[in-house]
Structure formats: C-alpha cells, structure tokens
Amino acid sequence: MTDYSIATIPPDQPLPADDPDRSLTVALPDDPAVPHISQAGNVYSLLISGAQTEGRYCLIDMLVPDGGGPPPHRHQFEEMFTLLEGELEFTFRGETQTIRAPASINIPANAPHQFANRSGRMAHMLCVCTPAGQEAFFLAVADRIPDRQSPAPKPDALKQAEKKELMQKLAPKYRTEFLSGT
Secondary structure (H helix, E strand, O other), X not given: OOOOOOOOOOOOOOOOOOOOOOOOOOOOOOOOXXXXXXXXXXXXXEEEOHHHOOOOOXXXXXXXXXXXXXXXXXXXXXXXXXXXXXXXXXXXXXXXXXXXXXXXXXXOOOOOEEEEOOOOOOEEEEEEXXXXXHHHHHHHHOEEEOXXXXXXXXXXXXXXXXXXXXXXXXXXHHOEEEOOOO
C-alpha cells in the first residue's frame, strides 16, 4: 500500500506567503519561443525550465522515434515520465519491461536506467526532473532545431564522437553518469 501522508513541509510550519514576483507559466510544445533540441535522434521541447520554477523542477516534452533512447545512465535527481503515446522499453537496475501508454514511470535518484523505442512508431512522453538541471544539460550538448516537427540532424561519425566526448565531459557538472551497462 502506498503511503500518501509523507510531506516535505513539516505540518507545524505555516505556509509561506505567495510570491507575487513569480508568474503563471503556460508552455505550448509548438510555441516557437520554446527551445527545441535534438538529442541522439530524439526531439525534446524544453517546456518549463528551472529558471521558471526557482530550480524546483523542469518539464521536457519528448518525441522518441523508433530506435531512439539514451544510453544507460544514472543521475542524482528524480525523474518521472508520463508516457502519452506509444510504447518504450524501460530498463531499471538491469531489468527490462515494455511500458505502453498511458503510464507514468518514476526513476529514483541514482538508479541505473535507460529507455529505448523498439515499437516501430513514435513514442511521446513528458519528463519531469526534480530538482531542475537536466534541461540545461540538454541545451549544452544537443543540437538546436527550429521546431518539434523538424527532423533530427544526422551527424557523421566525427560529430557523434565529439558529442559523446562533450557529454562525458559535462555529465559530472549536471549530476549524471553514463554507464557501460545496466
């Protein structure tokens, strides 16, 4: 049974006052102002950044084509996916299972994991990382594209090697470790 009573704010403390300097954020995945990137063949739209949430979380819209998905990795933050369309293979601590939409998947901080699309069609999901920072990592290593319908660039072998080296170099800064296997 799930315990829904766990709270991060002690019950004996009053709620803080509303911060009128923070505004409502409405993010539309097709908005040209939203950063769109291509990372390893996937197309990500960075809907809500840590700058908009005081670092509490970020929200990323992910289109994962057949054959797409990241290499095995782990990171020091929580990651939650809501699979809206399609299906993906999620490998968590070495165990693989196929997840079909609609579904939500929570990856605890530091747990080895990866996902892969082997379905033959596009998968669509939302990803929340808490605290924020993953969106900044993607902006540092991925290719910017004009919109979410743009095809992912097809890098040559040299460009792929450069990207992999950059990812390895920046991973510690963004609390991420790439693994040889999960």
